[in-house]
Amino acid sequence: MIGHYLGLASRYLAAHRKKTRLTITSVAIAVALVTGIFSMLEVFLQFSKTQIIHDRGNYHIAIIQPSEQEINMLASRKDVNNAGRWLDFGQVKANEINGAASAIDPSFAKNMNITLVEGRYPTGDNEIMIEQWAADKLYLNTKLNGTVNIAFSDKIVRNFTVSGICKDFGNMKASGNPGIFMSMAAADKLKKSLLTSELYVIEFKNRVNIAAAEKNIAETLGIDKGRIGRNNRLLAAIGQSKGGAATQLYVTGGILFCIVLIAGVMMIYNAFNISVMERIRQFGLLRCIGASPAQIRKLVRREGLAITVRAIPIGVLAGMLLTLGCSAILKYYNAGLFADIPLFTFSVIGIATGVAVGFLTVFSAVLLPARKAARVAPVRAVTGSNDLKISARRKRGWLTKLFKAEIAMGIGNVAAKKKTLILMVCSIAVSIVMFMGFQVFVDFLHSSLKTTKPYTPDISLVAKQGDLDGALYDKLQQLDGMKKVYGRMYGDVAASFDASKLSEAYKKEMGGVDVTADGRFVPPEKSWLISYDQAQLDWAKEELLEGELSEEQLNAQNGIIAVALHYRGRRADTTSLKLGDKVTIETRAGLKEMTVLGIVRSLPFNNKEKTLTSFITTEKLFRELTGKRAYQVIDIQLKKSGQEQAVNEIKAMLDSGTTFHDYRQRNAELDQTFFTMAVFIYGFVGVIGLISVLNIINTMNTSIAAKTKYLGVMRAVGMSGAQLSRMVLAEAAAYSLTGGIVGCLLGTALQKTLIESQLSRFQIIWEIPYLQIGLILLLVLAAAAVSVIAPLKRVKKQGIAEVIGSL
Amino acid sequence: MLDILVTERLCKTYGKGETRVDALKEASFTVAKGEFVSIVGPSGSGKSTLLNLLGALDVPTSGKVLLDGRDIYAMNENELSVFRRRNIGFIFQAYNLVPELNVEENIALPLLLDYQKPDKRHIGELLDILGLTERRHHLPNQLSGGQQQRVAIGRALATKPVFILADEPTGNLDSKNSAEVMNLLRLSVAKYRQTLIMITHNSNYATFADRVLGVEDGVVTELGGDR
Structure with missing residues (x-):
């Protein structure tokens, strides 16, 4: 025996397993979307951090022209993980060809991606290290322990011994100008005036507030702001940057969050609204036997809560799986670079936001249906039919003239149920708009970020x-x-x-x-x-x-x-x-x-x-x-x-x-950078596309399940199975096409605005995306067709009398 | 005797202009405490409208209903909910049980809505009177029509309301079940000193009543009785 009237909620859910499952599915999808997006964002930052460290080096800030005293003070700081001097001599002539000479503290070499292949790191005051490719006779024409004569900007030629050989740098190899890494002793022996830059590069420990540390350094050591450089891209990837790229990232995140939230609320609202509209009569009855509007509201909210509690774990799991997929692709594609990143990331932020947004969405999505339910007049229990009331004036004669009766009825049903139509159209349109909006960025990424074009030479x-x-x-x-x-x-x-x-x-x-x-x-x-x-x-x-x-x-x-x-x-x-x-x-x-x-x-x-x-x-x-x-x-x-x-x-x-x-190496590396971005952006778009399709299927399912009785009546008055299928299909198609068209119109408008406001400075021009629209409409129709199969089967299997009598 | 129900010039109009229908025209009558009043009349005469107005399920176009001295249309929605759950029991032709709850729970639901802890003895007694003790754990769809209607009666009686409003409670039942239900209703009215207002098509059952009101074209007339 239930001990409280709210027990009715769980009873209702238990008694209507199929319907409950559908609602849980849609909430779970929304939660999966949120968890997925945020876990992916977190994993994306991890991957891009690795990528940026590979491309740019692992340092956070650099002090320009440090004094010896400053170096000593900085090296002894507790928040510094690793630091080193980095002296750059700019362009030099090495064995008659152009090269770039620099010296980096051996302890910091790994941070700058210098990997020794042969020999040892240069230490003596006439020792250098060169890249593998540069030893070729076309370039420096030397080998390990060989000599290289270098003319710095003072035009004086000095001889150096190759003590070590390191891995190739793609950019250097592409430019044909080899990198020459001198020992610190050799660099210090040269005149300071030969230097083009002199840096002390610092990698902070994890979880150090870098902006604060930087401020502290500037204050305690009296270093001018202009003498501090930042590795902005790395700082942005670890969320420690203000302004510039980081802000853009956060803004993108914010917009994503809002879109996801809207989509989630729409989906869940849709599910609950349908479930409430079906039960007008029952709410009327409850009001008759003394339930106050507040009690009905609580009842519907309790239902929402019960569903959320069950949907959230499923959604969170699904979201994590999506992320896993992205990580797996990247790790498979670039096993070397991403070896240290675990395949499975337990993103606390992703899960937390998924759960929080799940509750929040359900809470806000249920508010309106709950209020609607509470407003049901008790008299609905007695007069109460849930059936459509179509007045004579709104009958659509022209439909019957255009189509066969059953198709006209299917379309007529859609036109008569304005609210359901608006909801369906909105939920389909939101998905399409999201998809099309993202597509702009994918295209832009593709055209601007992917540097290897068909004409790129090897x-x-x-x-x-x-x-x-x-x-x-x-x-x-x-x-x-x-x-x-x-x-x-x-x-x-x-x-x-x-x-x-x-x-x-x-x-x-x-x-x-x-x-x-x-x-x-x-x-x-x-x-x-x-x-x-x-x-x-x-x-x-x-x-x-x-x-x-x-x-x-x-x-x-x-x-x-x-x-x-x-x-x-x-x-x-x-x-x-x-x-x-x-x-x-x-x-x-x-x-x-x-x-x-x-x-x-x-x-x-x-x-x-x-x-x-x-x-x-x-x-x-x-x-x-x-x-x-x-x-x-x-x-x-x-x-x-x-x-x-x-x-x-x-x-x-x-x-x-x-x-x-x-x-070749540089192209491969650029491809990688693009690929890292693309996997996630396409991942997002893929998830959104998937959600849209599932959303259509789910909504159709619910809408047919809600009309079991009506369909039973149709069969009772002599509609054949095929006619029934056609009617339902026509209805599904009418919903999804309307949604698809509205979505495409809004999506196209969004693309136009986005391109004209954001991308016109890159001379990207807006065109009507015929191909996209065609594909979307096709997909939407296919989703509609798929969505009616299972529920139709169910309807046809039930006996007519059973269906009509059961409600 | 004390007039527990008073209606004053109660009117209900649906629609406007050409489609205007006067469902109820200036109905004024009183019902005394403990009375059993039946309402008869052809389909569409305004019986149900009247009953809905008496139970505050619907709002009149004009006029007043005083239940136990209180003007029910002067109450706000929440007051009305509480008033309804404590003072009025509804019985519908279509039973209208909550399909997800079993017999016992359906009967106890009004008490739960009133945040009362259902008195086991009281529920047991009700089940006993209704002959449903054996079926207390059954769901509505496992019951016959007569049984379902008895559950509905049990639900209407659970909070020991002052009024019972019944809209053709035997409308969906065969004669044997109908007789049972009618007996039950009479019995409980007598036992708990309740006031019963019942719509019926069956003139036989009208005779069970202390008084009969006729409704025709929205006009309520006194058809007699032993008052």
Whole structure:
């Protein structure tokens, strides 16, 4: 015997197992979403911390030009885990090639990812360590215990012995300038004036408040704020940064939290609302026998509580599993780097927020249905039918004309139940809007973060001065193991066009330009002209903003391609050229008029010299304009197998006028960084997509379960099984399509706003996402179809009399 | 005798304009404590409207109902809930039991809602009178119609209310079960000195009553009785 009227809640739940299970599922999904997002965020920070330490080094702050006294004081601080001096001598000439010399305390070498492979860390005052790749005869041409002569900025050549060899750094290898790590003794022997920077880098212990420690250091040692540098990305990843990237991360987290909260509340509200609306009569009855509105409210809330208590553990577990999936992918993909990160992360924050948000969502989601239930008039117990009341006026005759009767009825049902329709539409739309909103960032990430594009070379051959050997290109083409060989010519040309197309900022920077009578300006600077072959033009299509990229068209119409974001130390728009604009270029044969046939967002490479703007044209036109014949750069993409042999063969072809850049390691590392981000972002989007589908299925399930009696009546008056299926399917489709369309409209609007407000400065333009919309609508319809299968089966299995009589 | 129920010019109108229906027109009558009043009338005559108004399940368009000297429409929702659970017992044609609760719990529910600890002896006595002792742990769907209605009666009697309002309590029952239910009702009214107002279609059962009120087209008329 129940001892309290609230016992009715658990009785109700126990008696309606199926319905309860559905409600628990939807609450569990919401909790899983929250737990998943927050655990993933936490794990993501762990992974990105490891990634950043790998990319940038493991230090938190750096003191610039420390005094000996400061170093001693800092080293003895209790909150410092590890610290070391880092002296940088900048660019040097080592065995006649460019290199970068620096010295790092051996104790801090590991923090800076220096891994000894052979020999020992340099200690003597003439000892150095070099990277593995740099020992090659193309570069330093030395070996362990060999010698390297180095000329620092004072041009004095000194001899050093190679005491150790360390692992390659991707960036150094790509630049072709080897890193040279000197012993501290050797560095200290040199004049301080040769240093380009002198740092004392500090890694604090775990859980040290770094901002406070930094302030304390600045105060106690009297160090000027300007003399303290920070490893901002690492600080952001460990949540110890203020401003900049960290704020953005927190804002993103906050927005995520709100979206998740809204979605969760909507889902749970939907579930409870349906459950309450079904029982109007029962609440009326309870009111008849003396339940006060407050008691009914408590009863519904108790139901919510009972469901939450059961749903939360399931949801939390599911959320943790999602996180586990992401960790597993990353660990599998990059076992070496992420070896120290446990596969299974017990995210206290994730679980705590999951539980807290679970309770909070249920509490707020139940408030309204509970109030609704409490407002049920007692008279509903006697007049009480839960059935629809459709007035004659609202009958939809036109539906019957358009569709078969059963389909018209299905759609009519949807139109008649405005509130359910609004709820369903909202819950589907929220999911879609979330999905589409995130998609913008995924796309953006993909286009901006993923640096390895189809045109990214494995190997790049660059002429030190002038042009490459004219026969080199053909020889490379013949070589085995080449996937693609493509060259580029570039040069500075004097180009002019309508002065109004120059940006104000540029004109200001130049201190104004002279405009001739025909409206053109006198070029204050040269412009950068680059040649592309058809393959390179095709690759540039991803960046194309307007126009066409065809070698044939360009050749036929004297065409050039303008670049929207020109690199002048940073990317900015110096011009606003449009399709069809005429550009005159000075050639040896006089002025030549070219036409802008296309505009691309930006170039994948930068010119060190400051120029007015950049233009791309075909190799044929380039030769005509400049008179140059041979390439300055040849890029090579290698086949997957036999790379080392191919690399050796290429090296053998080169003369001393060519530098060899091996980008492979750096590309792989950049890919990794992108992958680490992408797994989580796609993880989020995936979770949201999954939730949306489950949400649709769940809502359909509930809505059909709620109409068992109505469906029974339909069968009693002669509706066949197939007709019943069609009616229910039509109803499900009407709900989900309406939701899908509303969601896509709002999602598209969101994408437009996001792109136009956030990403337009990256010259990303908004387009109607037809493909996304199509896929979403298809998915939504599929989810609707799947969702009606099980409940329909159940309805058909029950006897008609049983169904009608049972309620 | 003390008039425990007084209605004053009670009116109820549904709809507006063309669809306006006067379900109840200026009904004024009184019922004395301990009286058994039956209400008869054809379908749609306004019987149920009247009963709903008497039990404060619905709000009249105009007029007053005084139950035990209190104007029930002057009370707020919470006062009304408490008043209802302590003073009025409802019996419906469709039984309206809580399907998830067993017999005993259904009967005790009004007491639980009133935060009382159900008196085991009192419930036992009720079950005994209703002939449900054997079935006290059964759920409503395991019972016959007659049994279900007896549970409903037990629930209406649990708080020993002053009034019992019954809307065709025998409407869904066969004649044997109907007779049983009627006997039970009469017995309990006599035993606990309760006032019973009952809608019925069956003129036979109307004769059980002390008084009969007729309702036709919303007009309440006294059809006689031994008052």
